[in-house]
Amino acid sequence: MNKIVSKEYLSDRVVKFEVEAPLIAKSRRAGHFVIVRVGKKGERVPYTIADADLKKGTITLVIQKVGKSSQKVCELNTGDYITDIVGPLGKATHIENFGTVVCAGGGVGIAPMLPIMKAMKETGNKVISVLGARTKELIILEEQVREHSDEVIIMTDDGSYGEKGLITNGVEKVILREKVDMCVTIGPAIMMKFVSELTKKYDVPTVASLNTIMVDGTGMCGACRVTVGGQTRFVCVDGPEFDAHQVDFNEMLMRLKAYDR
Amino acid sequence: KDRIAIPRVKMPEVDPAVRSRTYDEVNLGLTPELAANESHRCLDCVDPTCITGCPVEINIPKFIKNIERGEFLEAAKTLKETSALPAVCGRVCPQERQCESQCFYTLKLKKEPVAIGHLERFAADYERMSGNISIPETAPTNGIKIAVVGSGPAGLAFAGDMVKLGYDVTVFEALHELGGVLRYGIPEFRLPNEIVDIEIDGLKKMGVKFVTNCIVGKTISQEDLKAEGFKGIFVGSGAGLPNFMNIPGENLIGIMSCNEYLTRVNLMQAADPDSDTPVYKGKKVAVVGGGNTAMDAVRTARRLGAERAMIVYRRSEEEMPARVEEIKHAKEEGIEFYTLHNPIRYEGDEQGHVQRMLLQRMELGAPDQSGRRRPVAIEGDTTWLEVDEVIVSVGVSPNPLIPQSFDGMEVTSWGTIVVNSDTMQTADEMIFAGGDIVRGGATVILAMGDGRKAAKAMHQYLKGDQVEK
Numbered sequence: 219m220n221k222i223v224s225k226e227y228l229s230d231r232v233v234k235f236e237v238e239a240p241l242i243a244k245s246r247r248a249g250h251f252v253i254v255r256v257g258k259k260g261e262r263v264p265y266t267i268a269d270a271d272l273k274k275g276t277i278t279l280v281i282q283k284v285g286k287s288s289q290k291v292c293e294l295n296t297g298d299y300i301t302d303i304v305g306p307l308g309k310a311t312h313i314e315n316f317g318t319v320v321c322a323g324g325g326v327g328i329a330p331m332l333p334i335m336k337a338m339k340e341t342g343n344k345v346i347s348v349l350g351a352r353t354k355e356l357i358i359l360e361e362q363v364r365e366h367s368d369e370v371i372i373m374t375d376d377g378s379y380g381e382k383g384l385i386t387n388g389v390e391k392v393i394l395r396e397k398v399d400m401c402v403t404i405g406p407a408i409m410m411k412f413v414s415e416l417t418k419k420y421d422v423p424t425v426a427s428l429n430t431i432m433v434d435g436t437g438m439c440g441a442c443r444v445t446v447g448g449q450t451r452f453v454c455v456d457g458p459e460f461d462a463h464q465v466d467f468n469e470m471l472m473r474l475k476a477y478d479r
Numbered sequence: 480k481d482r483i484a485i486p487r488v489k490m491p492e493v494d495p496a497v498r499s500r501t502y503d504e505v506n507l508g509l510t511p512e513l514a515a516n517e518s519h520r521c522l523d524c525v526d527p528t529c530i531t532g533c534p535v536e537i538n539i540p541k542f543i544k545n546i547e548r549g550e551f552l553e554a555a556k557t558l559k560e561t562s563a564l565p566a567v568c569g570r571v572c573p574q575e576r577q578c579e580s581q582c583f584y585t586l587k588l589k590k591e592p593v594a595i596g597h598l599e600r601f602a603a604d605y606e607r608m609s610g611n612i613s614i615p616e617t618a619p620t621n622g623i624k625i626a627v628v629g630s631g632p633a634g635l636a637f638a639g640d641m642v643k644l645g646y647d648v649t650v651f652e653a654l655h656e657l658g659g660v661l662r663y664g665i666p667e668f669r670l671p672n673e674i675v676d677i678e679i680d681g682l683k684k685m686g687v688k689f690v691t692n693c694i695v696g697k698t699i700s701q702e703d704l705k706a707e708g709f710k711g712i713f714v715g716s717g718a719g720l721p722n723f724m725n726i727p728g729e730n731l732i733g734i735m736s737c738n739e740y741l742t743r744v745n746l747m748q749a750a751d752p753d754s755d756t757p758v759y760k761g762k763k764v765a766v767v768g769g770g771n772t773a774m775d776a777v778r779t780a781r782r783l784g785a786e787r788a789m790i791v792y793r794r795s796e797e798e799m800p801a802r803v804e805e806i807k808h809a810k811e812e813g814i815e816f817y818t819l820h821n822p823i824r825y826e827g828d829e830q831g832h833v834q835r836m837l838l839q840r841m842e843l844g845a846p847d848q849s850g851r852r853r854p855v856a857i858e859g860d861t862t863w864l865e866v867d868e869v870i871v872s873v874g875v876s877p878n879p880l881i882p883q884s885f886d887g888m889e890v891t892s893w894g895t896i897v898v899n900s901d902t903m904q905t906a907d908e909m910i911f912a913g914g915d916i917v918r919g920g921a922t923v924i925l926a927m928g929d930g931r932k933a934a935k936a937m938h939q940y941l942k943g944d945q946v947e948k
């Protein structure tokens with residue numbers, strides 16, 4: 219049982235929680251995630267650790283309501299308890315001074331990008347963040363992103379904020395303008411697929427953080443498997459970050475619909 | 480003699496037509512009359528060879544004699560002298576390959592062995608239902624902290640023995656529920672959760688502490704454990720990594736590992752309409768493999784409404800590693816057996832949902848290292864099988880979490896932890912290990928035996944340590 223110490227709406231559908239989890243707060247690094255379960259009949263669902271406060275012993279989760287399980291978490295309030303949280307899971311992000319790093323975050327993917335941006339910046343990289351969303355309302359955490367970035371480019375599909383266009387248009391603009399040494403992308407699978415296709419064209423090494431369906435999150439079930447470079451890998455233990463250019467995004471998109479019928 | 484003339488008892492079971500629609504336990508257990516009758520068959524041999532067939536050397540004639548005398552609680556006590564979980568082992572041990580294979584009846588009389596497993600289950604259940612469960616006595620606490628990684632049978636057996644010796648034992652479990660494979664793997668129709676719960680409650684009463692949702696090596700590190708004053712660590716982290724066959728189409732929707740399927744149903748209760756966890760309820764379900772896991776999966780699929788529930792196995796029935804009783808039960812429940820068939824490819828529909836699988840017909844060739852005859856493909860002889868769900872149950876590998884995150888232990892190329900087989904001690908002298916993480920996929924009783932052996936050796940190691948200082 220983990221107590222929720224604060225709750226904040228970042229948009230209609232995106233909620234930020236701070237939750238007591240001292241052991242996880244202590245051992246987590248950028249890129250790690252947790253598995254959360256709400257209620258005795260609840261499902262085990264993965265969420266990235268967006269931040270941690272060692273003094274308070276808390277971790278931050280930013281959760282978008284998409285279906286039943288995410289809805290259930292988002293209905294909880296400050297003072298309520300989350301039935302189970304386990305982590306930190308997955309491999310931490312490989313952080314290094316690459317030079318110039320583009321962080322391409324779409325929708326709720328902006329939240330898990332934050333700790334990566336921060337770590338990249340602290341290691342001496344020039345960080346250019348490109349945020350994309352359908353509309354202004356869905357651009358979350360802009361202030362924190364600005365804090366950890368040298369430059370922020372905002373793209374909205376409807377042009378209601380920043381520039382009108384897709385996230386790929388923003389990334390391409392940067393690549394055409396200056397040398398980019400590394401790109402990190404987190405967001406909906408379809409967006410990561412297009413970012414990956416773009417950076418492949420320009421030979422920019424790219425890492426994508428994959429959000430497959432999971433059950434245990436510890437390598438026990440294989441529900442999270444993806445094909446990377448022709449080989450089957452488990453996202454929860456071998457990832458969640460992989461060389462985007464090697465990922466079979468079409469297969470991943472297909473598998474994400476496994477339980478949609 | 481009259482004893483020899485008595486026919487072996489038949490376990491009362493639920494009718495196949497009824498049970499293949501429920502999760503209730505298939506075997507009903509022996510009545511006191513049936514048990515007493517079966518106990519008369521035991522010849523109380525001077526040289527009880529049956530004991531040599533039991534990995535933990537239960538005093539079999541003694542406990543059976545207790546049953547014969549009507550002292551059922553005494554029988555349970557005898558079992559508990561050597562076995563930590565008799566209610567579990569009586570149900571899931573492959574007795575036909577262990578104790579019962581070495582019974583005088585089997586060896587010398589060429590008759591059906593004494594039903595040791597059924598009697599063991601009877602005594603343990605009798606004790607449980609009598610409400611007189613004996614909580615073993617524990618030595619006064621010595622305050623020495625011991626950590627256990629994993630709450631499967633290896634970890635539970637180890638924890639039980641250590642707490643009896645007075646140690647301050649904490650079991651760390653990665654999942655949100657306790658019991659390891661006993662909980663998430665073996666289905667309720669074979670091993671009701673209640674049985675596992677009662678065993679764990681017993682350990683709690685004896686003072687064992689349990690911490691769920693805690694992955695050693697991730698949530699807390701080896702250094703953290705040392706810093707918190709743990710003086711000994713037992714690793715019973717199991718063989719949790721599922722194997723796939725790496726054949727074309729294996730990542731199609733509707734194809735999953737046996738672990739995923741059984742975890743959804745057993746741990747997450749996915750068949751319960753109120754559960755948030757989804758599970759496929761295929762109508763034409765193929766399970767690839769011939770072990771206990773495969774039988775559990777195929778019989779679960781049947782219970783979830785499969786019209787055709789099929790086993791696809793590349794060898795013949797004789798080579799199947801599953802318990803004989805599970806194969807029998809499966810057949811009674813209408814499971815179809817495609818033996819000497821091996822999948823080589825899957826195809827799906829436009830949405831990527833599996834539709835059919837290509838099977839290679841096989842024949843048996845010369846024996847391999849395991850002594851079983853090797854299956855060889857019959858060139859060009861293939862057939863398509865229509866399916867809407869496939870469960871891959873072709874073995875598991877050791878859980879890599881501890882080998883990857885701990886220093887100082889030796890690990891084989893298969894990922895198992897190397898131990899001294901007499902003491903279960905690893906290359907790091909404060910760390911002991913046992914069960915599937917040491918053996919690869921094995922059995923409940925072997926895992927328990929390892930846990931007990933490790934407890935004995937760790938106690939000696941820690942005592943020695945105290946004497947020196």
Ligand SMILES: Cc1cc2nc3c(=O)[nH]c(=O)nc-3n(C[C@H](O)[C@H](O)[C@H](O)COP(=O)(O)OP(=O)(O)OC[C@H]3O[C@@H](n4cnc5c(N)ncnc54)[C@H](O)[C@@H]3O)c2cc1C
Nearest residue numbers: 264265266280281282284285286287288429430431458474
């Ligand atoms: C490593 C990892 C980290 C993640 N981090 C976050 C995070 O920080 N914040 C956050 O809001 N979400 C995150 N996700 C996604 C989150 O787990 C899913 O949104 C959640 O499982 C949906 O559950 P649901 O029952 O609410 O929706 P469902 O009813 O199960 O699904 C609703 C829709 O979302 C799709 N979907 C299902 N699972 C996923 C998934 N894993 N990713 C994307 N789409 C999915 C389905 O196809 C369906 O169309 C992460 C996923 C992974 C694997």
Ligand SMILES: Cc1cc2nc3c(=O)[nH]c(=O)nc-3n(C[C@H](O)[C@H](O)[C@H](O)COP(=O)(O)OP(=O)(O)OC[C@H]3O[C@@H](n4cnc5c(N)ncnc54)[C@H](O)[C@@H]3O)c2cc1C
Nearest residue numbers: 629631632633653659660664695716717914915921922923
């Ligand atoms: C479906 C199925 C049916 C079976 N049927 C039979 C049968 O009929 N008869 C029989 O004798 N055997 C059977 N077996 C095999 C038997 O269950 C195993 O051999 C036995 O459970 C091994 O015990 P263990 O304690 O080594 O590991 P497990 O039972 O696997 O338990 C390991 C536990 O450790 C936890 N863990 C792993 N890593 C960590 C970590 N880093 N930190 C914290 N916790 C961790 C896991 O979550 C798990 O709960 C079956 C197995 C399966 C899967």
Ligand code: SF4
Nearest residue numbers: 533568572577578596
């Ligand atoms: S523990 Fe298993 S092998 Fe030993 S006597 Fe009991 S059933 Fe037989």
Ligand code: SF4
Nearest residue numbers: 521522524529582583
């Ligand atoms: S070998 Fe068979 S008959 Fe003899 S003591 Fe053991 S169980 Fe009884």
Ligand code: FES
Nearest residue numbers: 435437439440454
């Ligand atoms: S979620 Fe089960 S193996 Fe990755």
Ligand SMILES: [Mg+2]
Nearest residue numbers: 261285286287
């Ligand atoms: Mg869901």
